[in-house]
Amino acid sequence: MKTPRIRILVVDDHFMIRLGLIGAFAAERDLELVGEARNGAEAIEAFAKLSPDVTLMDGILPDLHGVEVTRRILQRHPAARIIVVSINETAEDVHRAMEAGAWGYVPKSGEKDTIVEAIRAVAGGARFLPPELARRLAERNTQVSLSARELEVLRLIAQGKANKQIAAELVLSEATIKTHIAHILAKLDAPDRTRAVTVAMERGLLRP
Known part of the structure; x- marks a missing residue:
């Protein structure tokens, strides 16, 4: 057969x-x-x-x-x-x-x-x-993931935008953007915005 x-x-x-x-x-x-x-x-x-x-x-x-x-x-x-x-x-x-x-x-x-x-x-x-x-x-799966809003903020950071510009684009206050950035840095264990973008790209969260 x-x-x-x-x-x-x-x-x-x-x-x-x-x-x-x-x-x-x-x-x-x-x-x-x-x-x-x-x-x-x-x-x-x-x-x-x-x-x-x-x-x-x-x-x-x-x-x-x-x-x-x-x-x-x-x-x-x-x-x-x-x-x-x-x-x-x-x-x-x-x-x-x-x-x-x-x-x-x-x-x-x-x-x-x-x-x-x-x-x-x-x-x-x-x-x-x-x-x-x-x-x-x-x-x-053991790492802390970013929320959809945090990814939005990180994408705009990767584009070189300042907090004020990000706030305007997302229709949020600068204080809220600063809070999101603080959470992003903590979750990615990054000392600054530049390193956060690098880590996110390494993990596939962002594309170059």
Whole structure:
């Protein structure tokens, strides 16, 4: 009796990356490519049409973030099993993807064997994270997180804006902004605003 193959949809806007991902599992007898997509809209349409067993989802697409595409697919197809494959490897990136419902997260810098292992694990009903990403995620979950408002303030600090400008943009008093900054410095264990921005970027809370 023939063993059913794991049907895979590959989503990435770069042809060579798609080719590389497909090449990672092309020789595996139990894995089969059923479709490709270049952006979020194509991915959503392709998933609905093909119902793949596993989807390899680029973390950054030209129209939508891969995590948002993952979220939208899962809203329509709760049984979807999606692995995010991204150049971003911070704990915050992994957290966002898993929170959106991804079954796995693999860095684009990973080895071919890791992709194959992830596909088989997720198809079999297991979550998958390489050991290093699992460690980062565990560390992240022990850290104090910033509130949505604190992240807003920190983004404006990163843009070089002074307290008065931040207060005007967020329609808050300067005293309130100073309080938010004090909380940010304490949570990030940073001595000043510059270091706070650096720490936030290192953790993936902010992008350069």
